[in-house]
Amino acid sequence: MDAVNEGTGPQSYTQNSSCQRGALEAAQEIIKEEIAEKLDIKQLIASDSLNTFRIADLGCATGPNTFLAVQTILEAVQPKLGSQNSQTFPEFQVFFSDLVSNDFNTLFKSLPPQSQIPYFAAGVPGSFLTQHKQIRNLSSVLHHFHGPLFPKASLHFVHSSCALNWLSQVPKPVAERTSSAWNAGKILYSISSSREVTEAYSCQFANDMGLFLQARANELVGGGLMALVIPGLPVGILFSETRTALEFELLGSTLMGMANMGLVSKEKVDCFNLPVYFPSLEELKAIIERNREFRIEKMEAISHPKMKTEPKQCISSIKAVFEGIIGKHFGSNVTEELFEQCSIKAAEPSVILLDTDMPTLHVLLVILKRNGNDNA
Amino acid sequence: MDAVNEGTGPQSYTQNSSCQRGALEAAQEIIKEEIAEKLDIKQLIASDSLNTFRIADLGCATGPNTFLAVQTILEAVQPKLGSQNSQTFPEFQVFFSDLVSNDFNTLFKSLPPQSQIPYFAAGVPGSFLTQHKQIRNLSSVLHHFHGPLFPKASLHFVHSSCALNWLSQVPKPVAERTSSAWNAGKILYSISSSREVTEAYSCQFANDMGLFLQARANELVGGGLMALVIPGLPVGILFSETRTALEFELLGSTLMGMANMGLVSKEKVDCFNLPVYFPSLEELKAIIERNREFRIEKMEAISHPKMKTEPKQCISSIKAVFEGIIGKHFGSNVTEELFEQCSIKAAEPSVILLDTDMPTLHVLLVILKRNGNDNA
Numbered sequence: 001m002d003a004v005n006e007g008t009g010p011q012s013y014t015q016n017s018s019c020q021r022g023a024l025e026a027a028q029e030i031i032k033e034e035i036a037e038k039l040d041i042k043q044l045i046a047s048d049s050l051n052t053f054r055i056a057d058l059g060c061a062t063g064p065n066t067f068l069a070v071q072t073i074l075e076a077v078q079p080k081l082g083s084q085n086s087q088t089f090p091e092f093q094v095f096f097s098d099l100v101s102n103d104f105n106t107l108f109k110s111l112p113p114q115s116q117i118p119y120f121a122a123g124v125p126g127s128f129l130t131q132h133k134q135i136r137n138l139s140s141v142l143h144h145f146h147g148p149l150f151p152k153a154s155l156h157f158v159h160s161s162c163a164l165n166w167l168s169q170v171p172k173p174v175a176e177r178t179s180s181a182w183n184a185g186k187i188l189y190s191i192s193s194s195r196e197v198t199e200a201y202s203c204q205f206a207n208d209m210g211l212f213l214q215a216r217a218n219e220l221v222g223g224g225l226m227a228l229v230i231p232g233l234p235v236g237i238l239f240s241e242t243r244t245a246l247e248f249e250l251l252g253s254t255l256m257g258m259a260n261m262g263l264v265s266k267e268k269v270d271c272f273n274l275p276v277y278f279p280s281l282e283e284l285k286a287i288i289e290r291n292r293e294f295r296i297e298k299m300e301a302i303s304h305p306k307m308k309t310e311p312k313q314c315i316s317s318i319k320a321v322f323e324g325i326i327g328k329h330f331g332s333n334v335t336e337e338l339f340e341q342c343s344i345k346a347a348e349p350s351v352i353l354l355d356t357d358m359p360t361l362h363v364l365l366v367i368l369k370r371n372g373n374d375n376a
Numbered sequence: 377m378d379a380v381n382e383g384t385g386p387q388s389y390t391q392n393s394s395c396q397r398g399a400l401e402a403a404q405e406i407i408k409e410e411i412a413e414k415l416d417i418k419q420l421i422a423s424d425s426l427n428t429f430r431i432a433d434l435g436c437a438t439g440p441n442t443f444l445a446v447q448t449i450l451e452a453v454q455p456k457l458g459s460q461n462s463q464t465f466p467e468f469q470v471f472f473s474d475l476v477s478n479d480f481n482t483l484f485k486s487l488p489p490q491s492q493i494p495y496f497a498a499g500v501p502g503s504f505l506t507q508h509k510q511i512r513n514l515s516s517v518l519h520h521f522h523g524p525l526f527p528k529a530s531l532h533f534v535h536s537s538c539a540l541n542w543l544s545q546v547p548k549p550v551a552e553r554t555s556s557a558w559n560a561g562k563i564l565y566s567i568s569s570s571r572e573v574t575e576a577y578s579c580q581f582a583n584d585m586g587l588f589l590q591a592r593a594n595e596l597v598g599g600g601l602m603a604l605v606i607p608g609l610p611v612g613i614l615f616s617e618t619r620t621a622l623e624f625e626l627l628g629s630t631l632m633g634m635a636n637m638g639l640v641s642k643e644k645v646d647c648f649n650l651p652v653y654f655p656s657l658e659e660l661k662a663i664i665e666r667n668r669e670f671r672i673e674k675m676e677a678i679s680h681p682k683m684k685t686e687p688k689q690c691i692s693s694i695k696a697v698f699e700g701i702i703g704k705h706f707g708s709n710v711t712e713e714l715f716e717q718c719s720i721k722a723a724e725p726s727v728i729l730l731d732t733d734m735p736t737l738h739v740l741l742v743i744l745k746r747n748g749n750d751n752a
Contacts, residue, residue, distance in 0.1 A: 052527035091527035095498060100487070104480045108501035111476075120526055122471060122498040125484035150496055151428040151467035 053090040054155045059163020060096040062103050063110040069159050070094050092119035100125040147215030155219045161229035167275040168208045171200035174273050184270040187252045191240045205277040209287045217293035220370040232364035233280040235301050243358040247314055254342050264334050272329050294368035301362040311346035429466040430531045435539020436472040438479050439486040445535050446470050468495035476501040523591030531595045537605035543651040544584045547576035550649050560646040563628045567616045581653040585663045593669035596746040608740035609656040611677050619734040623690055630718050640710050648705050670744035677738040687722035
C-alpha cells in the first residue's frame with residue numbers, strides 16, 4: 001500500500017486508519033486461531049526440501065559495486081550447478097545488507113530490472129558490526145545486531161567488500177583522556193601516535209572481526225564460502241610506512257592547525273578519532289585461525305597500478321568516505337574548510353605525498369570455507 | 377560502508393572510488409576462480425537441512441501495522457513448533473515486501489530493536505502486483521516483478537493486508553475514449569457508471585488476483601498458509617449500495633464541479649480513474665477455485681462498529697490513501713482544493729453520508745492452505 005500518505009502528521013495514513021483498526025484486529029484474532037488449528041508443521045518440514053542458493057553481501061551501500069559483486073558470484077556458481085538434475089537446480093536469493101541508516105531506497109531503485117537478474121533480491125538492515133554506533137546519530141541506529149543477521153545455516157555464500165575496515169567503535173582507550181593510549185591531536189593510529197594507540201586499534205579490529213566470524217560461521221552452511229575484501233597493508237609494510245598514513249597525518253595536522261587558529265575547539269580535535277583500521281594479512285590470518293570454524297582457501301594482498309593517484313585525488317577520496325563522520329563531529333563548515341586546506345597542502349611540492357613510489361594500501365582478499373556441517 | 381558520501385556528484389563516493397576499482401576487479405576475478413575450484417555443491421546440499429520458518433508480509437508499507445501482523449503470526453506459530461525437537465526448532469525470517477517506491481528506509485528504522493523481535497528481518501522491493509505502474513512516476517518503478525518475489529517453495533506463511541485492493545492498472549477499457557466502458561467524469565466504478573465499467577474493474581481484479589495466487593502458489597511450500605485481508609463488500613450488498621460508493625461519488629462530482637468552474641481541465645477528469653477494487657466474497661471464492669492450488673480454510677466478511685465514522689473523517693481517510701495518486705494526476709493545488717470542498721459538502725445535512733445506518737465496506741478475510749507438496 002504505497003499510495004498512502006507518509007509520516008504521522010494530521011494528513012497521514014497512520015493518523016487516519018483508525019476506522020479500519022477494529023476490523024483488522026478482529027481479523028488478526030481469527031488468523032491466530034486458524035494458525036493454531038490448521039498449520040501442519042510436520043507437513044511443512046516434509047515438503048521443504050532446499051532449493052534456494054542464498055548469497056549475502058554485507059556492507060552493500062547503495063550500489064553499483066554490490067550488483068557487480070553479486071553478478072560475479074552468480075557467474076561462477078551457476079556452471080557448478082549445471083551438473084545437477086534440472087529438477088533440483090536451485091533458484092538464487094541475494095541479501096543486500098548494510099547499516100539500518102544505509103539508503104536502502106536508493107539501493108532498491110538501483111537494482112537492475114528483474115528480467116535482467118537471475119535472482120530474488122532482499123535488503124537486510126542492521127549492522128553486521130555495530131559500526132559507528134558511538135559516533136553516528138544514535139537515534140538512527142535503533143537496530144544493532146551485534147553480529148547475527150540471518151538464520152542458522154541459511155547462507156551458501158557471503159561476500160563483503162571494503163566494509164570490515166570499519167570498527168564497531170573508536171577503541172575506548174584511545175578516546176579516554178586518562179589512558180596511556182589517549183590519542184590527543186591525532187585522528188587515527190598514525191606515524192606520531194604512541195604504540196598503545198596502534199595496539200588499541202589492532203585489538204578493537206581483532207575483537208570486531210572475531211564477532212563477525214562467529215556470526216557468519218553460524219549462518220553459513222558447512223561447505224559455504226566467504227569472500228572478504230579488505231583494504232589493508234602490503235606484505236612486510238607497517239601502516240606508518242604507507243602514503244595513506246601520511247594522508248591521514250596531513251588531515252590530522254591540518255585540523256590541529258585550525259584549532260591553533262581558533263577555527264575549531266582543540267578539545268574537540270583531541271577527542272576525535274576515526275573508527276577504521278587497515279590490517280595486515282598476518283593479523284587477519286591469526287584472527288581467522290583463532291575462530292577455528294573456517295578453512296583458509298586463499299589469502300592475498302593485491303596491489304594495482306591505478307591505486308597510485310595524485311595527492312589531490314587521494315584527499316578527495318578520503319573526503320568522500322569520511323566527510324560524513326567528520327562533519328557529524330565538527331560541523332559541515334569546519335569539514336569544508338579542513339578538506340579545502342588539505343587539498344592545497346597536499347599539492348605543495350614540499351609535501352612528501354608527491355612521492356608516487358611510496359607504498360599504498362593494498363586490497364586483502366580472503367577466501368574462507370565453512371568447516372564440515374556440524375551447524376546444519 | 378555507510379559513512380560514504382551519497383549520490384553521484386563530484387563529492388560522492390561513486391565519483392571518488394575509481395582508484396580502488398582496479399584492485400577490486402582483480403579480486404573479483406580471483407573470487408570467480410576460487411568458486412569454480414572450491415565450491416562443493418554436493419556438500420552444500422547435504423548440509424542444508426531446513427531450519428528456518430519464513431514469513432512474508434506483502435504490502436507492508438512502513439509499519440507499524442506490518443510489525444503487529446507479524447507479531448500475531450509468530451505468537452500463533454511458535455506454540456505449534458513447541459512439540460518439535462529443540463535441536464530442529466526453526467528460527468524465523470520475515471520478509472517485508474512492498475513496491476520499490478515504498479519508503480523502506482523508514483520501515484527499517486521503525487523495526488523494533490533486534491532484542492525485542494524473535495526473527496531476522498529483510499525487505500523485499502518489487503510490486504507483488506505491478507501496482508500503479510501506469511499511474512505513478514514510471515522512473516521510480518524500474519523494478520516490477522509481475523508476481524514472483526521469492527524462490528520456489530521458500531515461504532511457509534504469507535500475509536497481506538489492505539493491499540490486494542490495488543489493481544495493477546486502471547482497467548484499459550475504462551480509460552479508452554472509444555470503449556463502451558469509457559468512464560468519463562467519474563473516478564471509480566460508481567453508482568452512475570455503466571455496467572461495462574464495473575465489469576472492466578471486476579475483470580482487472582480477477583486477472584491481478586489470478587497472477588498473485590499463481591506466484592504465491594509457487595513460493596509457498598505444500599501445507600503453507602496464506603492470510604489475506606481485503607476491504608470488500610458485505611454479503612449480499614453491491615458496491616453501489618455502500619456508503620463508500622457515495623463517498624467516491626461525492627469526490628467525483630466535486631471534481632466535475634471544479635472542472636465546470638474551470639479550476640481543472642475536464643479532459644483530465646475524464647481520463648482519471650482510481651485503480652482500486654472492492655470485491656465480494658463470492659468473487660474471491662471463484663478466483664481462488666479457478667487457481668486450484670489452494671484449499672480455502674476460511675472466508676469471512678467482517679464488519680466492526682468502529683468502521684462507521686463521521687462523514688468528515690471518512691473523507692480524511694480517503695484523502696490519506698488517495699491524495700498521492702490524485703496529486704500526481706492533477707497537481708497538489710487541485711487536490712487540496714478538492715478535499716477541502718469535499719469535506720464541506722460531506723458535512724452538509726442534506727448529504728446522505730450522514731445516514732450512519734448505510735452499509736459500509738467490510739474486511740474480507742481469507743485463509744488459504746497450499747495444496748500437497750508437488751512444488752517442493
